[in-house]
Amino acid sequence: MNSRSWFRLKQNAPKLSMLAYMVLFFIFLLGPILIVVAISFTETEYVAFPPKGFSLRWYERFFEYDAFVDSFIVSVELAIATAVLGVGLGVPAALAVTRGHVPFANTIMTFLLSPLSMPLIVMGFALLFYLSALGFGVSFLSLLIAHTVISLPYVVRTVAGVYRGISPDFEESAAVLGANRLQIFWNITLPMIKPGIFAGMLFAMLISIDNLPISFFFGSADTNTLPVVMLSYLEHQFDPSIAAASCIQLIVAVIGLFIVERIYGLDAMTPAS
Amino acid sequence: MILKRSGITTVSAGVVSPWWIAFTGLFLVVFFVLPIVNNLLNTTELATLAKQRPISFYYHKLFTDPYYIRIVFDTVALSVGVTVICIIIGYPVAMFLVRHSGKWSGFIIFLLIAPLLTSIIMRTFGWRVLFARRGLVNDFLIWADILEKPFMFLNSASSAVVGLVHVLVPFMVLSIASVLRSIDLQLEESARILGASRVKTFLKVTFPLSLDGIGTGFIIVFLLANGSFVTLLLLGGGDLKTLPLLIYQQFTISRDFQFAAAMSNVLLAIAVGCLYLQLRLIRRKGVKGS
Structure with a gap:
């Protein structure tokens, strides 16, 4: 190695080592996930990595096993219902806190976001006994209530974020021109906050579809969600059908993420933002 | 008019x-x-369902029985440990993302967020394959002569910690990155012009300014680690017992609901303490901003 290229390497060393660190980091982050994707296509009877051959038999097994299919349907129905109820409750609250001259708006906002900070297992446990005492018991409705409580903060935050960025001038102009409250909301506000509502709905769905710490408290033949069934399956068996089930769930989530990215950008996904 | x-x-x-x-x-x-x-x-009906003991009995047990004191301690220690590891691993990633990623930043954010959408079961499943007795990690360590015979990673505290860090580190990276992004680069340039070395500039300027991001990340990761039980159940295999895992076991196996209620209240108290810290942090930021 001549002296010039040695010098160049030395100069680039910090950059190169940082690059190497990033590559290692993403191998750590994505490796375990990609391994599961690979395993889901294995031909073998058992979990094999690297997988042998290529087959869709474990996907077939997923769709043949009633517990998986039924719980997948429950999960999807629950996710959609959660998103709808979450938007119904979250949008008015987000609008009121942002621009409704609510007293103590900051404190109320903190309150609306506070379910994010509660340990989910505590909420699941507390809600199970509370809802049972109220007579809701272990039912789809109980699940819906519980999932709505935990996804509400995401809806509120995305909608409030979008609404804050919209100038009040539009609404005021409409008011000056004689539109009433309902007309203003329907024709001016709603179309402008639509991206926030849509993103909030998708977040609510993603939170709901992946939830386990709450759902498992409300498990029964009719109300088991896919993660609950997967957990109990995994506690007794270890075969590639869990890999296939994971991938099916992932496909649903990736489609959701892609739509959010197109509409809203990704920064809003994290509790940090 | x-x-x-x-x-x-x-x-x-x-x-x-x-x-x-x-x-x-x-x-x-x-x-x-x-x-x-x-x-x-x-x-609620809890009292009638269970063994009719006053709830104070369970708190007494939680805070005097060495076995349970150990569990409360382990719960907090695990959360703090996982959070600190996340800071150490995540900080350089956040730095790279903000300062060096250029046009790749969108892609890197995508890679950071994509794992958050996979189910926790999928990720634990992946680690179980990797950590198996004859899995990739053991194969590699033996090949590299670090180990002589396979180490039983599974069902040990170490694999649970790795699993938790894997799940939670993206939250830390994103929290730190959002604050790093807001730091005025001129401050660092001034320090460099005035003769500070790269390391000194980082330690005296960049790092102190990014503490808010570390604080936010700390709270998020701590809270999530504090409430998690799936990783501990499927990777730790009960080797490391924490409050959430015990609540799960009390609920599914022992069915001692009152004890589970008492434990969930202790867990809640830890979370509320953390939420209080978060509020103070936000307030401090608010004062600074104005």
């Missing part, structure tokens, strides 16, 4: 009614606050 003026006053009173919050607020009070209060007071 008068008409117009009165119109404007109505407008400034708001197109959006403050009452729009009422129903949502009621919903949260009924289905979020009351259940937790109910759990604190322990007034």
